[in-house]
Amino acid sequence: MRPVLLMALMLLGALALADSPTRAKQHYQLHCMGCHGEDGAGLEGQVPSLRGTLSRISQGELGRDYVLRVPGVTQSSLSSEELAAVLNWAIREFSDAEAAETTRPFTATEVATARTRPLLEIGPTRARVLSEAR
Amino acid sequence: MQQFDSLVERLSRSLAKTTSRRSVIRKLGVLLVGTASLPLLPVARGQAVVKEEGDPATCEYWRYCAIDGFLCACCGGSVTTCPPGTEPAPVTWVGTCRNASDGNDYIVSYNDCCGKSSCGRCLCNRNEGDRPIYRPQQANDLNWCIGSKANIPYHCTVSRIVGVVEKKR
Numbered sequence: 001m002r003p004v005l006l007m008a009l010m011l012l013g014a015l016a017l018a019d020s021p022t023r024a025k026q027h028y029q030l031h032c033m034g035c036h037g038e039d040g041a042g043l044e045g046q047v048p049s050l051r052g053t054l055s056r057i058s059q060g061e062l063g064r065d066y067v068l069r070v071p072g073v074t075q076s077s078l079s080s081e082e083l084a085a086v087l088n089w090a091i092r093e094f095s096d097a098e099a100a101e102t103t104r105p106f107t108a109t110e111v112a113t114a115r116t117r118p119l120l121e122i123g124p125t126r127a128r129v130l131s132e133a134r
Numbered sequence: 135m136q137q138f139d140s141l142v143e144r145l146s147r148s149l150a151k152t153t154s155r156r157s158v159i160r161k162l163g164v165l166l167v168g169t170a171s172l173p174l175l176p177v178a179r180g181q182a183v184v185k186e187e188g189d190p191a192t193c194e195y196w197r198y199c200a201i202d203g204f205l206c207a208c209c210g211g212s213v214t215t216c217p218p219g220t221e222p223a224p225v226t227w228v229g230t231c232r233n234a235s236d237g238n239d240y241i242v243s244y245n246d247c248c249g250k251s252s253c254g255r256c257l258c259n260r261n262e263g264d265r266p267i268y269r270p271q272q273a274n275d276l277n278w279c280i281g282s283k284a285n286i287p288y289h290c291t292v293s294r295i296v297g298v299v300e301k302k303r
Contacts, residue, residue, distance in 0.1 A: 022300050029241045029297050031272075034228045038296065043224050075269070 024089035027082055032072060032090070040094040048126065054087075055095035055103045056133045064106070066129045068114035070122060080112035087111075184295060185235045193258035197242055200229035200262045202274040203291035206247055208256035213293055216247035220289045223248050223278040229263045230299055239299035245292050248279035253290040 029038075036042050040050035057063035067073070067087065076083060084106040092100045119125055188195040190213040191205060197213060198205070210217035222245040230239045265272035279288045 026241065026297060026299060030228055030230070033243070033296070034226045037224060047225065077269070077272070 020085060021089055021092075024082075024085040025093075027078055027086045028090060028093075031076055031078055032086065035072070040090065050090055050094045052095055052099070053130070055091045055099040057129055058087075058091060058103050058106070060129075060133060063129045063133055064110070065114055066119065066125055068106070068111055069117055069119040071118065073111070074115045074118040076115075079108075080115065081108040083115070084108045084111045184233065184240070186233055187235050191256060193256070193260060196233050196235075197231055197240075197293040197295070198258050199231035199260055200227075200242065200264060200274055201244055201291055201293060202259050202261065202264070203244075203246065203257070204253040204289070205256035205258060206253075206290040206292045209253035209290040211247065211290065211292065216245075216292060217250075217253075217289065220247040220249040222246070222292065225278045227272070227274050227276065227278070228296070229272075229274070231262070238301075240295050241297040241299060243294045243296050244274065245294060246278045247289045247292060248287060250289045251287050 035047045036050055037047075040054075042049040054067070058067055073083060078086065088105045091103050091105075095103070186196065190197070190207040193201075193205070195213070205213075206215070206217055207213050211220075216222050226243045226245045228241060228243050231242050232239050261274060263272065264274045267273045267275050277288050279286055
Protein backbone atom coordinates (compact mmCIF):
# COMPACT_ATOMS: atom_id res chain seq x y z
CA MET A 1 0.00 0.00 0.00
CA ARG A 2 1.32 3.44 -0.88
CA PRO A 3 2.32 5.53 2.13
CA VAL A 4 0.04 8.43 1.13
CA LEU A 5 -3.00 6.13 0.90
CA LEU A 6 -2.11 4.53 4.22
CA MET A 7 -1.80 7.92 5.88
CA ALA A 8 -5.13 9.03 4.39
CA LEU A 9 -6.82 5.89 5.73
CA MET A 10 -5.29 6.42 9.16
CA LEU A 11 -6.47 10.04 9.15
CA LEU A 12 -9.99 8.98 8.17
CA GLY A 13 -9.99 6.41 10.97
CA ALA A 14 -8.86 9.03 13.45
CA LEU A 15 -11.56 11.42 12.27
CA ALA A 16 -14.23 8.74 12.64
CA LEU A 17 -13.07 7.99 16.19
CA ALA A 18 -12.97 11.66 17.06
CA ASP A 19 -16.48 12.08 15.70
CA SER A 20 -18.01 9.31 17.76
CA PRO A 21 -18.27 11.00 21.21
CA THR A 22 -19.73 14.12 19.62
CA ARG A 23 -22.38 12.07 17.84
CA ALA A 24 -23.12 10.12 21.04
CA LYS A 25 -23.52 13.36 22.98
CA GLN A 26 -25.93 14.68 20.36
CA HIS A 27 -27.97 11.51 20.58
CA TYR A 28 -28.02 11.85 24.36
CA GLN A 29 -29.23 15.44 24.03
CA LEU A 30 -31.94 14.56 21.56
CA HIS A 31 -33.17 11.27 23.01
CA CYS A 32 -32.29 11.15 26.73
CA MET A 33 -31.65 14.66 28.06
CA GLY A 34 -35.31 15.66 28.09
CA CYS A 35 -35.89 13.42 31.12
CA HIS A 36 -32.43 12.67 32.56
CA GLY A 37 -31.27 16.28 32.27
CA GLU A 38 -28.18 17.88 30.77
CA ASP A 39 -26.06 16.72 33.70
CA GLY A 40 -27.65 13.26 33.99
CA ALA A 41 -28.97 14.06 37.46
CA GLY A 42 -32.56 13.04 36.63
CA LEU A 43 -35.43 14.09 38.85
CA GLU A 44 -35.54 12.81 42.40
CA GLY A 45 -38.23 10.19 42.88
CA GLN A 46 -39.28 10.27 39.23
CA VAL A 47 -36.40 10.05 36.78
CA PRO A 48 -33.37 7.98 37.83
CA SER A 49 -30.03 9.74 38.06
CA LEU A 50 -27.24 8.47 35.82
CA ARG A 51 -24.49 10.14 37.80
CA GLY A 52 -22.34 7.45 39.33
CA THR A 53 -25.17 4.93 39.29
CA LEU A 54 -24.99 4.00 35.60
CA SER A 55 -21.39 2.84 35.85
CA ARG A 56 -22.03 1.09 39.18
CA ILE A 57 -25.06 -0.78 37.86
CA SER A 58 -23.27 -1.66 34.63
CA GLN A 59 -20.49 -3.58 36.43
CA GLY A 60 -22.54 -6.77 36.85
CA GLU A 61 -24.58 -8.88 34.44
CA LEU A 62 -27.89 -8.32 36.26
CA GLY A 63 -27.35 -4.56 36.16
CA ARG A 64 -26.36 -4.54 32.51
CA ASP A 65 -29.48 -6.51 31.64
CA TYR A 66 -31.57 -3.97 33.59
CA VAL A 67 -29.97 -0.96 31.87
CA LEU A 68 -30.69 -2.38 28.42
CA ARG A 69 -34.35 -3.16 29.17
CA VAL A 70 -35.60 0.14 30.65
CA PRO A 71 -38.21 2.05 28.58
CA GLY A 72 -35.72 4.70 27.41
CA VAL A 73 -33.70 1.96 25.72
CA THR A 74 -36.35 -0.47 24.51
CA GLN A 75 -38.58 2.29 23.08
CA SER A 76 -35.75 4.35 21.61
CA SER A 77 -35.68 5.12 17.90
CA LEU A 78 -31.86 4.85 17.96
CA SER A 79 -30.14 1.79 16.50
CA SER A 80 -28.41 -0.67 18.81
CA GLU A 81 -25.02 0.65 17.66
CA GLU A 82 -26.06 4.22 18.48
CA LEU A 83 -27.51 3.17 21.83
CA ALA A 84 -24.33 1.36 22.81
CA ALA A 85 -22.33 4.47 21.92
CA VAL A 86 -24.67 6.72 23.94
CA LEU A 87 -24.48 4.44 26.99
CA ASN A 88 -20.70 4.26 26.81
CA TRP A 89 -20.51 8.03 26.42
CA ALA A 90 -22.86 8.51 29.42
CA ILE A 91 -20.74 6.19 31.57
CA ARG A 92 -17.64 8.27 30.80
CA GLU A 93 -19.47 11.58 31.19
CA PHE A 94 -21.39 10.88 34.39
CA SER A 95 -18.92 8.75 36.38
CA ASP A 96 -15.55 9.32 37.93
CA ALA A 97 -12.58 8.24 35.82
CA GLU A 98 -11.88 5.07 37.81
CA ALA A 99 -15.46 3.79 37.57
CA ALA A 100 -15.56 4.57 33.85
CA GLU A 101 -12.28 2.71 33.33
CA THR A 102 -13.47 -0.42 35.09
CA THR A 103 -16.86 -0.62 33.37
CA ARG A 104 -16.93 -2.92 30.38
CA PRO A 105 -18.27 -0.98 27.37
CA PHE A 106 -21.64 -2.01 25.97
CA THR A 107 -21.68 -3.58 22.51
CA ALA A 108 -24.32 -3.28 19.82
CA THR A 109 -24.93 -7.04 19.97
CA GLU A 110 -25.50 -6.90 23.72
CA VAL A 111 -27.95 -4.03 23.30
CA ALA A 112 -29.80 -5.70 20.41
CA THR A 113 -30.28 -8.91 22.37
CA ALA A 114 -31.53 -7.35 25.60
CA ARG A 115 -33.72 -4.51 24.28
CA THR A 116 -36.20 -6.96 22.75
CA ARG A 117 -37.33 -7.93 26.28
CA PRO A 118 -38.79 -4.77 27.89
CA LEU A 119 -38.88 -4.71 31.69
CA LEU A 120 -42.31 -4.78 33.29
CA GLU A 121 -41.35 -4.36 36.94
CA ILE A 122 -38.98 -1.44 36.61
CA GLY A 123 -38.95 0.02 40.14
CA PRO A 124 -38.45 -3.25 42.07
CA THR A 125 -35.84 -4.43 39.55
CA ARG A 126 -33.89 -1.18 39.93
CA ALA A 127 -34.00 -1.47 43.73
CA ARG A 128 -32.69 -5.05 43.54
CA VAL A 129 -29.96 -4.15 41.07
CA LEU A 130 -28.84 -1.18 43.15
CA SER A 131 -28.69 -3.21 46.38
CA GLU A 132 -26.62 -5.90 44.67
CA ALA A 133 -24.30 -3.33 43.10
CA ARG A 134 -23.26 -1.84 46.45
CA MET B 135 30.28 30.94 37.72
CA GLN B 136 31.88 34.25 38.61
CA GLN B 137 30.49 35.78 35.44
CA PHE B 138 27.03 34.58 36.36
CA ASP B 139 27.38 36.07 39.85
CA SER B 140 28.45 39.43 38.51
CA LEU B 141 25.61 39.40 35.95
CA VAL B 142 23.02 38.75 38.67
CA GLU B 143 24.62 41.40 40.87
CA ARG B 144 24.50 44.00 38.06
CA LEU B 145 20.85 43.18 37.34
CA SER B 146 19.90 43.36 41.02
CA ARG B 147 21.68 46.68 41.47
CA SER B 148 20.09 48.20 38.39
CA LEU B 149 16.64 47.00 39.56
CA ALA B 150 17.27 48.48 43.01
CA LYS B 151 18.29 51.81 41.47
CA THR B 152 15.21 52.14 39.27
CA THR B 153 12.50 50.83 41.65
CA SER B 154 11.53 51.46 45.23
CA ARG B 155 10.25 48.84 47.65
CA ARG B 156 6.90 50.62 47.67
CA SER B 157 6.57 50.44 43.88
CA VAL B 158 7.24 46.71 43.97
CA ILE B 159 4.55 46.25 46.62
CA ARG B 160 2.17 48.45 44.60
CA LYS B 161 2.74 46.49 41.40
CA LEU B 162 2.39 43.20 43.23
CA GLY B 163 -0.89 44.45 44.74
CA VAL B 164 -2.22 45.47 41.31
CA LEU B 165 -1.27 42.05 39.95
CA LEU B 166 -2.98 40.20 42.80
CA VAL B 167 -6.18 42.29 42.76
CA GLY B 168 -6.30 42.27 38.95
CA THR B 169 -5.94 38.51 38.76
CA ALA B 170 -8.62 38.03 41.40
CA SER B 171 -10.99 40.49 39.69
CA LEU B 172 -10.67 39.05 36.20
CA PRO B 173 -13.31 36.33 36.67
CA LEU B 174 -15.77 38.97 37.92
CA LEU B 175 -15.80 40.88 34.64
CA PRO B 176 -19.14 40.70 32.81
CA VAL B 177 -18.16 38.16 30.18
CA ALA B 178 -20.78 35.85 28.66
CA ARG B 179 -19.81 32.40 29.87
CA GLY B 180 -22.87 30.54 28.61
CA GLN B 181 -23.35 29.31 25.11
CA ALA B 182 -21.57 30.95 22.20
CA VAL B 183 -23.41 33.81 20.52
CA VAL B 184 -25.58 32.53 17.71
CA LYS B 185 -25.94 34.70 14.64
CA GLU B 186 -29.67 34.98 14.11
CA GLU B 187 -32.56 37.08 12.85
CA GLY B 188 -36.23 37.33 13.71
CA ASP B 189 -38.53 38.45 16.49
CA PRO B 190 -38.65 36.10 19.52
CA ALA B 191 -42.18 37.37 20.23
CA THR B 192 -43.58 35.78 17.04
CA CYS B 193 -44.24 32.15 16.19
CA GLU B 194 -42.10 32.42 13.05
CA TYR B 195 -38.90 32.90 15.04
CA TRP B 196 -36.58 30.06 14.01
CA ARG B 197 -36.08 28.54 17.46
CA TYR B 198 -39.81 27.85 17.74
CA CYS B 199 -39.90 25.31 14.89
CA ALA B 200 -41.12 22.57 17.22
CA ILE B 201 -42.91 24.52 19.95
CA ASP B 202 -46.42 23.93 21.22
CA GLY B 203 -47.41 26.51 23.82
CA PHE B 204 -47.36 30.15 24.87
CA LEU B 205 -44.16 32.11 24.21
CA CYS B 206 -42.49 33.27 27.42
CA ALA B 207 -41.12 36.20 25.39
CA CYS B 208 -44.73 37.52 25.33
CA CYS B 209 -45.43 36.68 28.97
CA GLY B 210 -42.90 38.71 30.95
CA GLY B 211 -39.97 36.40 30.37
CA SER B 212 -37.70 35.98 27.37
CA VAL B 213 -36.87 33.36 24.79
CA THR B 214 -34.69 31.60 27.39
CA THR B 215 -35.95 32.77 30.78
CA CYS B 216 -39.16 32.04 32.65
CA PRO B 217 -41.29 35.00 33.78
CA PRO B 218 -41.11 36.02 37.46
CA GLY B 219 -43.16 33.73 39.66
CA THR B 220 -42.59 30.66 37.50
CA GLU B 221 -39.83 28.11 37.28
CA PRO B 222 -38.72 25.77 34.48
CA ALA B 223 -39.89 22.16 34.52
CA PRO B 224 -36.82 19.92 34.77
CA VAL B 225 -38.24 17.49 32.24
CA THR B 226 -38.36 18.89 28.71
CA TRP B 227 -38.84 18.00 25.11
CA VAL B 228 -35.87 18.40 22.83
CA GLY B 229 -35.86 18.94 19.07
CA THR B 230 -33.77 20.49 16.32
CA CYS B 231 -34.36 23.71 14.37
CA ARG B 232 -32.49 25.13 11.41
CA ASN B 233 -31.16 28.66 11.76
CA ALA B 234 -31.46 30.27 8.32
CA SER B 235 -28.88 32.92 9.29
CA ASP B 236 -26.01 30.46 9.50
CA GLY B 237 -27.48 27.30 7.95
CA ASN B 238 -26.82 25.21 11.08
CA ASP B 239 -29.23 22.88 12.82
CA TYR B 240 -29.40 23.52 16.55
CA ILE B 241 -30.55 21.27 19.38
CA VAL B 242 -33.30 23.17 21.19
CA SER B 243 -34.69 22.31 24.61
CA TYR B 244 -38.29 23.43 25.13
CA ASN B 245 -38.75 23.99 28.84
CA ASP B 246 -42.23 24.63 30.18
CA CYS B 247 -42.40 27.35 32.83
CA CYS B 248 -44.67 26.37 35.69
CA GLY B 249 -46.27 27.93 38.74
CA LYS B 250 -48.86 30.38 37.35
CA SER B 251 -51.98 29.86 35.25
CA SER B 252 -51.68 29.85 31.44
CA CYS B 253 -50.22 33.05 30.02
CA GLY B 254 -52.70 33.14 27.13
CA ARG B 255 -50.52 35.29 24.85
CA CYS B 256 -48.65 34.23 21.69
CA LEU B 257 -49.91 30.67 21.36
CA CYS B 258 -47.69 28.87 18.85
CA ASN B 259 -48.12 25.36 17.55
CA ARG B 260 -45.36 24.41 15.14
CA ASN B 261 -44.62 20.74 15.02
CA GLU B 262 -41.43 20.07 13.07
CA GLY B 263 -40.15 16.69 14.20
CA ASP B 264 -43.10 16.17 16.53
CA ARG B 265 -44.06 12.52 17.00
CA PRO B 266 -47.21 10.89 18.44
CA ILE B 267 -47.61 10.96 22.19
CA TYR B 268 -46.71 7.27 22.52
CA ARG B 269 -43.17 8.47 21.77
CA PRO B 270 -43.11 10.88 24.73
CA GLN B 271 -39.46 11.85 24.28
CA GLN B 272 -40.30 13.25 20.85
CA ALA B 273 -43.84 14.55 21.39
CA ASN B 274 -44.54 18.21 22.10
CA ASP B 275 -48.16 17.76 23.26
CA LEU B 276 -47.21 16.88 26.82
CA ASN B 277 -47.46 19.33 29.70
CA TRP B 278 -44.14 18.82 31.47
CA CYS B 279 -45.22 20.88 34.48
CA ILE B 280 -47.26 17.90 35.65
CA GLY B 281 -45.16 15.75 37.91
CA SER B 282 -42.33 18.28 38.21
CA LYS B 283 -41.23 19.87 41.46
CA ALA B 284 -42.77 23.14 40.30
CA ASN B 285 -46.47 23.67 40.78
CA ILE B 286 -48.71 22.05 38.26
CA PRO B 287 -50.09 25.11 36.36
CA TYR B 288 -48.46 25.60 32.97
CA HIS B 289 -47.65 29.21 32.09
CA CYS B 290 -45.45 29.37 28.96
CA THR B 291 -42.50 27.77 27.17
CA VAL B 292 -38.88 28.87 26.64
CA SER B 293 -36.56 27.65 23.88
CA ARG B 294 -32.99 27.08 24.98
CA ILE B 295 -30.19 26.12 22.59
CA VAL B 296 -28.16 23.27 24.05
CA GLY B 297 -25.97 22.32 21.10
CA VAL B 298 -25.29 22.36 17.37
CA VAL B 299 -25.96 19.31 15.23
CA GLU B 300 -22.70 18.28 13.65
CA LYS B 301 -22.96 18.10 9.89
CA LYS B 302 -22.44 14.63 8.44
CA ARG B 303 -19.22 14.22 6.55
